[in-house]
Amino acid sequence: MTTSNDNPLLATPLSPPLASSSPASTPLPQYPGAGELLRSVAGQAVALRGLTKAFGERIAVDHIDLDVPAGSFFGLVGPNGAGKTTTLSMVTGLLRPDAGRVVVAGVDVWTDPAAAKARMGVLPDGLRLFERLSGPELLSYLGRLRGMPANVVRARATELIAVLDLADAGNKLVADYSTGMRKKITLAAALLHSPAVLLLDEPLEAVDPVSARIIRNVLGRYTHSGGTVVFSSHVMAMVEDLCTHVAVMAQGRIIAAGELAAVRGDALSLDDAFMHLVGASDVQEGGLSWLGSSPA
């Protein structure tokens, strides 16, 4: 596991500028040592090398390297604005990096997005769904769009809806779903094609305890069957409870990564280790003396 930019391949600009309109027949860009990188990350479910993204002056993700071993339950933690969502967006092909490489299940996401996206299931945070479809309709549509036979889609969708406790929703539109139900139906869509890697952004944020338990169970079953889960979260206790590996992000950089016990070190809990790593301190005493003294 490395956290610095020590790979000469990394600074290679990944793509032409945004508004480019190269003709359809342009071959996929070739990078120096593309094959080497793929060989060197064999056995990793996800590998990031020199991944970088800036929004104007602000660098959101700053040359990060990260390896996620296949079959691991990998937690990506960090304070708000650390760059977790930006990183996951670049890994899932929703946001174009300024530089760097992303390999998911042995495929470079930005040179062969079609193959990479067939191997990943995604649950983004805060993005809309096709709101006017019902849950079963959404799964049927996405499954068939991926080229899966209709009867296979129907069988899997029925099973996923039952396991995720969405059967009661019946043919309610997604627009009328609660937050927990939305997370669950998105997870169902992410699992439908049986991908090798699940990439989940805050999957348990604002989810009720019952739905959270169901989601955790399903994710546990998925990793036991050999799948890899990468998920971002603010909730340290849950990460400590679920994950085998963890990476801590702050200010666009990975400041610690590895097996959970190694990252926690001598600290009492992952929470304490995290506070120490990101340099945060508890609320200071003093001040606020007026609190509770007046109704106005």
Place this chain on the structure above:
Amino acid sequence: MVGIFASLKWRLVTSRIRASRGGTKVGMVILLVLVVGFLGLTAVGLAALRVVPDYAVPIIVTLFAVQLVGWVLTPLVAFGVDETVDPARFALLPIRPQTLQQGLLVSSLIGYFPAGNMIILMGAAIGIGVPLSVLPIALMCAAAQLLLCVVLARAASTSMSALMSSRRGRDLGMGVGLLIFVLYLGFVSVINNPGDGSALQGGVERTAAVLKWTPPGALASLPGQVAAGEWVRAGFSALIAVAALALAWWWWSVALNKSLTTVPSTTAGSSPAGHRPDDTAVGVGVNGTMRVVAGRDRRLAWRDPMRRMPWLMLAVLTVVWPFLAVRGQGAVFAVAFGAILCGSQAGNQYGVEGSGLWLHLQTITDRVRARGEVLGHAVTVLIPGVIVVIVAIAVQAFAYDDYDKIPAALGVCLSALLGGLAAASYLSAAVPYAMPQSRKSLFASSVPGQKGRTAAASFGVLGGGVLIALPAAGAAVLSLTVSPIWGWIALIIGPMVGAVALLVAAHLTANRYIEQATDIFAVVSAGDRV
């Protein structure tokens, strides 16, 4: 307290100008000056009506009535245009309802829209304030009219606010949008109905005779009645206006109290999807993907009012508009305008779902599927479009006994439809724009900062439709001037050129989408925030 409301609203009104810099600021000031200039000219025109008092009163009676209807209906089709008048925002503050109502009234009166209305009303007051001695009364009537507009609009929108904050309520609001559109067409047709005298005069006079018994009409006719010494009529008019204002104020206060003290009803699950058999198409190749996408679009076209209402409007417009625009033989060709607009329904296809586009980003990952998607959207528009165009042409041909022009008109209109479709598809990828996902209004089609993109895409579709229809239009001209056989040639080349344009557009759109999907995604996701 009222002062705080006024200053809050003033800050909001001026914040965009204060926050902008350099060129943008200059542009906004120039735009403002142009709008004020235009309104000023309109006001001068209305003021000039004082030289012809016989026309002035009926015209201004009608104007006042239309203005009031506009004020009342606008919040229903564009709810949430103004946060400072949304009572829910103030529900947690310790303010008494009476104070809140006064504060809301003052903040409703501050803004570009009320200011613009006031300029027009000043002109109207001068127009009906004949002789000069009744001008003060006319100005008071104009002020009362603005007050009536504001109070009634607030009362209506407050009593609707609980409903409009739910998805089902907003869906109903879109129905109101359609109603306004049909009312407008009816109004234009009545006003333009010639009767005995000149078109405008006859229509307006008959309408005004009825409208002057309504509160805005009473306000507009009051100065004239005072000037003529018709004291009983004048007193009655004043009574109508004051009673209306009092009633509206009372309605508003009741609605405000209710909205602050009751929980809005939830309508979750009020509109389930129904049990339709599942599609079985599979997204393999262009054809398969096209069928999967078209299946979803067809489902949503029935279910989603944002997609359904424009089609109902277009069906009405395509059939009715030629009657208003041409009124005679040759009206069959005017259907082409509606045909291009039908084609425009495939416009901004990547922006319709806001950030929901990520689901397609994950699944439509190669050029073949992307082409299938474009064609899938196109087919969903093409089928109802062709039906609407054929019905509209048949109606026009029947109305004006214009059967011999059918082949040429069909050729022109079908190529316009396909051309609009091709342009709309390509511009979806080339000039994508965010669509407000809060779905508060059928007519709110752009988000702040992207109005230019929205306008460019819309005009691009019109231009593209016209361009593709040109060959068929040329043949149609020859059919009228040289030989009717050219009509049949138009019928062949029109759809052919259109179909080729659509296929080429699908190819180019798909390539552009695959290359720039993340950029398109970034642009259209902005719709989530509005």
